[in-house]
Amino acid sequence: MTGAMWVSLLACAGQLALAGIALARVGRSPLALPLSLLSIALSTWNFSAFGLARSGDTGWRLMGFAAALMTLPCAVHFILAFVGRRRRSARVLYGTYAVMGALALTMLIAMGVPALEERIYTFRFGLAVAVGVIPILTTGFVLLTRHLRHAVSPDERARAGLMLLGLTLLVALLLTDLAADMALPVPKLGNVGTLLGLPVMATASLRFQLFGKDARATNAAVHAVVLALVGVFAYLTLFRVFAAESGALVVGTTAITFALLAAARRGVTAFVTQRERLEQLATLGRFSAQMAHDLKNPIAALKGAAQYLKEEHARGHSWDAHGDFLDLLLEQVERLDRVAGTYQRLARVEPLRRPLDLNRLVEGVLSLQAFATPGAVELKKELAPDLPECAGDEDLLANALENLVRNAFEAMPEGGTLTVRTLRDGGAVVVEVQDTGSGMDARTRERAFDDFFTTKATGSGLGLAFVRRVAEAHGGTASLTSGEGHGTILRLRLPAAPVSQAPTSEGEAA
Incomplete structure (x- = not known):
């Protein structure tokens, strides 16, 4: 040759x-x-x-x-x-x-x-x-x-x-x-x-x-x-x-080509199947851990109250003076029911809309994050005064905002500044989460909201995808602006509630 x-x-x-x-x-x-x-x-x-x-x-x-x-x-x-x-x-x-x-x-x-x-x-x-x-x-x-x-x-x-x-x-x-x-x-x-x-x-x-x-x-x-x-x-x-023999060459090369494709397909299919299984297990583990955390406190309260009442019954004491324990049992059962309902809505992303103060929601989420994050990150709030209410599901939106804040903290392992701001944008209200981390390259930025896409070794790739689904379920949008070396801004835009939906001062007083 x-x-x-x-x-x-x-x-x-x-x-x-x-x-x-x-x-x-x-x-x-x-x-x-x-x-x-x-x-x-x-x-x-x-x-x-x-x-x-x-x-x-x-x-x-x-x-x-x-x-x-x-x-x-x-x-x-x-x-x-x-x-x-x-x-x-x-x-x-x-x-x-x-x-x-x-x-x-x-x-x-x-x-x-x-x-x-x-x-x-x-x-x-x-x-x-x-x-x-x-x-x-x-x-x-x-x-x-x-x-x-x-x-x-x-x-x-x-x-x-x-x-x-x-x-x-x-x-x-x-x-x-x-x-x-x-x-x-x-x-x-x-x-x-x-x-x-x-x-x-x-x-x-x-x-x-x-x-x-x-x-x-x-x-x-x-x-x-x-x-x-x-x-x-x-x-x-x-x-x-x-x-x-041209005919034999055509038939032979075609057969070899299909055999190579079949072998490659088998190897790739095995690889993809294993990867998808690992992703499913990681997702299941993440949701299981969060659900266990949310159920642990009400179950512990139920157990403590039930054990106390059992001991009182064994001693022959009447429960008449322990009505508060019975109230506690009912309260914790209702709490468990709310947790189960919240996870059902999280899975289906079905918002239960009520008038919601976005500034108050941000305050609540950040008050919890301040105790769970390292002190190397400086937390700033820029909340717009007189922000109109939006019609939204508080649990779903709080979970989405927690995802954004958690991602921002993880993007700054060596410290930085996290800024959460609210503002009005025409007929919508907006919450922005801005970090001073390393930012995203063009390929990561394009796929950031895709299901199961993650750049973290232990991530499930559901955080930003969930945020996007929550925003769309409320008739809004989720977007981001990012560049390498310039940090990231994640923006959640929601329609403002009509004035008629907002509770009046008389209703609030009542």
Whole structure:
């Protein structure tokens, strides 16, 4: 085999391994899916280059052309996820996938339509593709460059720099092959780009923990590398045995590809199932601990009163003089009933709306937090005077506010300032919780309100998701503003209660 063929095979194996590592993180990192898709597209392109050089069948060129086109939406997807703009740019992203997917499908159809294949390899068709590709790629690289310039953390700057370098090598040099196929006088440097870009992307993924900290990352990497090497060896053997039989090559490569996908799917499914089980157990443990704490005091009071009355009964004493103990029993039973009702509403997020003074709610929550938090954090209150009431569930809103305050304290382990303020915003009332912690990067900020998303080793990922659901159940919104090195502001906005709902002074006096 020639040197170019060995380069194609090595790049194919490396991209398959990187795809395997990324697939193991799908669902936990927004970067995992686009990186795995990009790696699969690039591995397909490299293998098509090998197949073309090995067999001379022009169908491999069309397949490589289709794979190269699909690297564009995958690269754009990855860039948008990396800079935290994936959701805001969803329409552009899906449109890019649709257009490039249609063009790639045209390439595959042309494998059986010679007239269409002739039209593809023309300068006019290449110019049309370039007109659509270059502006989108340019926008993506501008976003990545801007993210690099504004990154505060040294690790984030290193990740962004490596991503910019790796994608430039992978995508820009890949375009030289497309230009050469359009009969332009450009040397083909795609193989060189994938071979050079691969270690850059792998370094960013592993050395700089692109997907976060995970003790199982090494096992996933080893599994992915072994699977990729087995696949490439199987492809190579197939070409050696059936070099002159195109039909057998197509059937064989398809079968091997499906076998690799099945093996990868099995490994990833086992990983995801284990992860989901751990998340469920962590969530159950958190709710169980909180419920046990809330039930402990009324149960202890019930037990004490019941034991006392039992002893009085054993001594033959009458209960007539102990009516207060019976009242205590009934009071604690009612308290248990309220706790159970509160947890039912917490689970379903069904607000029981009553006129509520937001300033008083903030005072109550902060009075408890002041005793449970370290003294290194300075607590400030900025409560707006004459704040209108809102119609809300006091238990649900207090729990949501406690989540926000707790997160703020945890964001400042070495001390800082926590400011809780209330204000009026048109026809709504707002409570803001501001900390002076390290802040969030763009990717964390975009997923902060997602269920089960957390950056804490012992977190369940339900805190901010619960806050968002409580706000929406009240007809309001939850939002945040954050930047690395600038702290975080979490904002809970609720509709103000109509004036007619607020109790009058006469009602209050009554």
